[in-house]
Amino acid sequence: MAQSNHHSSSEGSTPAGPTSRLVGILAEFSSPDKLVHACDQARQAGIRRMDAYSPFPVHGIDPAIGIRRTRLPFLVLAVGLTGLFVALGLQYSVNATDAVGPFPGYPFLISGKPLFSLPANIPVTFEVIVLSSAFATLLGSLALNGLPRFANPLHRIPRFKKATNNGFFLMIEAEDPNYNPRQIRNQLEQWGAEALEEVHLDLTDHRLPAFVKMVFVLLLALCTLPPALIYRARGDSHSLPRLHFNPDMDWQFKSQAQQVAPNIGPNEKNEEFVFADQRAMRGEVAGTVIRGQLRDGSAYFTGVAAPTGTASLSEDRHYVSTTTEQDPSTPAEPNWVTTFPDRFSVSEETMARGKQRFDIYCAVCHGTTGAGDGMVNQRAMTLNALQRASWTSAKSLHDHTVINQPVGRIFDTITNGRGTMGPYRSQISVEDRWAIVLYVKALQDSMSDAVMQDGDGNWVPVRTVAPTAVAPATPASDSNAAPTNSTSADQTGGDGSNSTGTDAGNNTTGNQTDASGGSNGNNS
Amino acid sequence: MHAVKKTKVTSPNVSLGDASGSLVLLGGVGGLVLIGAAFAMSFFVANGVSSFLHVYLVNFLFFISISLGALFFVLIQHLTRAGWSVAVRRIAEVMAGTIPYLAILFIPILLSVVAPSIYGASEYLLYLWVNPKYSSEILAPDKAAYYLNPTLFGVRAAVYFAAWFMLSRYYLNRSRIQDENGDHTLTTRMQFWSAPSVLLFAITVIFASFDWSMSLAPIWFSTIWPVYFFAGGMLGAFCTIILILLMLQKRGILGDDVTEDHYHDLSKFTFGFIFFWSYIAFSQFILIWYANIPEETIWYQPRLNNGWRWASLLLLCGHTLVPFLLMMPRTLRRSKNYLWYAVIALLAMHWFDHFWIVMPQMFVSFNDLAELGTDLGTPKHIFGPVEACCFLGMALLYVAFFCWEAGDRPLIPLRDPRLTESLNHKVH
Secondary structure, three states: OOHHHHHHHOOOOOOOOOEEEEEEEEEEEHHHHHHHHHHHHHOOOOOEEEEEEOOOOOOHHHHHHHOOOOHHHHHHHHHHHHHHHEEEEHHHHHHOOOOOOOOOOOOOOOOOOOOOHHHHHHHHHHHHHHHHHHHHHHHHHHHHHHHHHOOOHHHHHHHHHHHHHHOOOEEEEEEOOOOOOHHHHHHHHHHHOEEEEEEEEEEOOOOHHHHHHHHHHHHHHHHHHHHHHHHHHHOOOOOOOOOOOOHHHHHOOOOOOOEOEEOOOOOOOOOOOOOOOOOOOOOOEEEEEEEEOOOOOOOHOOOOOOOOOOOOOOOOOOOOOOOOOOOOOOOOOOOOOOOOOOOOOHHHHHHHHHHHHHHHHHHHHHHOOOOOOOOOHHHHHHHHHOOOOOOOOOOOOHHHHHHOOOOHHHHHHHHHOOOOOOOOOOOOOOHHHHHHHHHHHHHHHHHHEEEEEOOOOEEEOOEEEOOOOOOOOHHHHHHHHHHHHHOOOHHHHHHHHHHHHOOHHHHHHHHHHHHHHHHHHHHO | OOOOOOOOOOOOOOOOHHHHHHHHHHHHHHHHHHHHHHHHHHHOOOOHHHHHHHHHHHHHHHHHHHHHHHHHHHHHHOOOOOOOOOOHHHHHHHHHHOOOHHHHHHHHHHHHHHHHHHHHHOOOOOHHHHOHHHHHHHHHHHHHOOOOOOHHHHHHHHHHHHHHHHHHHHHHHHHHHHHHHHHHHHHHHHHHHHHHHHHHHHHHHHHHHHOOHHHHOOOOOOOOHHHHHHHHHHHHHHHHHHHHHHHHHHOOOOOOOOOHHHHHHHHHHHHHHHHHHHHHHHHHOOOOOOOOOHHHHHHOOOOOOOOOOHHHHHHHHHHHHHHHHHHHOOHHOOHHHHHHHHHHHHHHHHHHHHHHHHHHHHHHHHHHHOOOOOOOOOOOOOOOOOHHHHHHHHHHHHHHHHHHOOOOOOOOOOOOOOHHHHHHHOOO
């Protein structure tokens, strides 16, 4: 378009040919005050279609050319209110309903807050209002001003360039009903115009070049592709693996753990591995210790009193507890230490540390008092009752079987787990594990006389007492102990072996829990 | 359209004149009588002096925040070399000039803190941390007692008032000297000192707001608190400047020189600070609400439950939503008749903001001490004659302070170099 107009543009001031149309007359003034004065006069002469141009905002020009107050604020208000309702509605439908539709809801409980809760929604709502209002302001002002306008006949007039520097212009449009082509020049000169120039619009060709339209249509068509592809892929499943945009990082030329070592032989039949044992992963070299992983003194790291003369270099577990019957070659019960190892200092400090660690790692299931009533356990038991979960109840640490355990045994339970309880070896450091053992021992002592309410509201001692070997377990005593230890699958093997190792009086209990442990073993 | 520019003040009356004397007398005597009455009446309501002191603190915070807002307004005009505001700046300067008199009104609050430590009374009066039992059992572990102790509280208050006295006097006096000699270098000096003055102002107001209102809940803290206090104070200051101008013009003072364009700009600031206050208040609330940590929610707990829930909602509507919409239209912002109602309603809301901050804390504090073993009973009343008299008394005193400070001297900077710009100020 710009090119096609070019030939006539330099002749803006000459009388136009039949291919041009008179747009209006441009008057130049020497000062802003004169411009405002002329605008006033023009307005009083009944002229409405005019515009003033100046290098800087001139005070008082708006009323002088009769600009009415803009309707933009109402537009912005309307859009802002729309934003308010859209934002609140979206958050409501997404957060608080599970309605299906274009925006399927996904109710998600966050730290106990209500699903639809106004304070949480205000920041989002506020931002949406601000954003939509800003867009409405920008686009609205463009639209109300008739923008964007790619060309204006005024820009063909050389004199008009001064409008950005030191010129003050008034343009009166020919379409104004009070525009009188014969009088207007005299009028403007009376009002103080220093120079006058007619403005013409070139009509020779103001259509868009065909290729621009083509490109535009093509771009529009291309724009529909991504949404179309996304729509097609929505909820789709594919048999092919997904695309890898960065295969170098997805498949690296290296061996990973548990892989076979690379074959460096001449072909597939004559395999020759980098390592003779064909494993890519290498074990520790005999006689060495990985830096920072020296484990000296087995009691401190395993809870087992080491036979004299040997020291375990690894804290890896002795698989003892639940597999005694299947593996008769394993010693029935390790020689648990009964006192804290020398490297661990029993002090107020370690006790406090143990309490803190206990409350973090153990209390969720075992409860802060160790009664086996942690929040996770409570919820799981509720789900159990509804038959929506099969959970093995956490052990009460005040169960007589636990109380009789030597400290090494408790340390081992934390380290390697027991039954359905997982190992905490990797989460809790050795020192902290002993601190927890210390705290557990203190908890047990502190609860020796405490009572608690069981599920039926009866007051029962927290510490359960071992039935004597002479008296067989009666149903009554069994139900008494039920809330705390009836489902202690994790104690099955331990109790059995414990009875041989440390406490001969526990035989009966060991048998009982063996029976219940069988069923629980299936669960886990 | 473009008349000749005004270069001089043309109003026949630019000062209170003889009226100031009688207003000082009326305000001073009336104010003292009413505050005395409130104090006397407080002996017959539940919790006695304690309830009086709380209401007294509400009103003190209300007026000091307004005067501080006015002081900041003066500082910021010099800092930005503003021209439009010259015609209304003296009002703010005089309002800031009342700070030294408000320091006298601080004495009862200071006494409530210092007296128990001198006479060994362990009774709860105003600030919970004054109680030695409380501070030793609750505060000491947090080492907050190093900050919240009566001696330092008094010392800090002295520092605040000294700083504000210096700032307000400096700007008021320079401006008045300029009325007489028209020396432009005075403006230059004031502009030079405005930046460090703003820093000094900020630091003192931050700690004053911690000391005087946040420490009502000694173990609770909010780092946005000074901004909240400041935002409310600025809003109050703009409303009060508008209100004083309306009153003066009603009596024919400054009639020609302060135009609706000045009102329009002041109202724009009012509008801005309505939203600024709301933004800060909500920022404080949403973080605490979302994190839901007991040591933080403890402050909102009494304010969002039982009867105070409605007070909080009133604040939300009356301090935020309604004024936001009703101060938005340009035509309303330019209407003096409308502004009368608007600024009085906003000032009422600003007062209620401080009421909402201080009063629920009385209930909490009584309960806190009761838990420590000193059962002091539970406060019963909310709003009664004590509150009404105390507010009216303090308002009358503020009028007296303002008139005393204004005297029969001009209420407009007569020879400020930017006066011409301000007199011809137009908002487009």
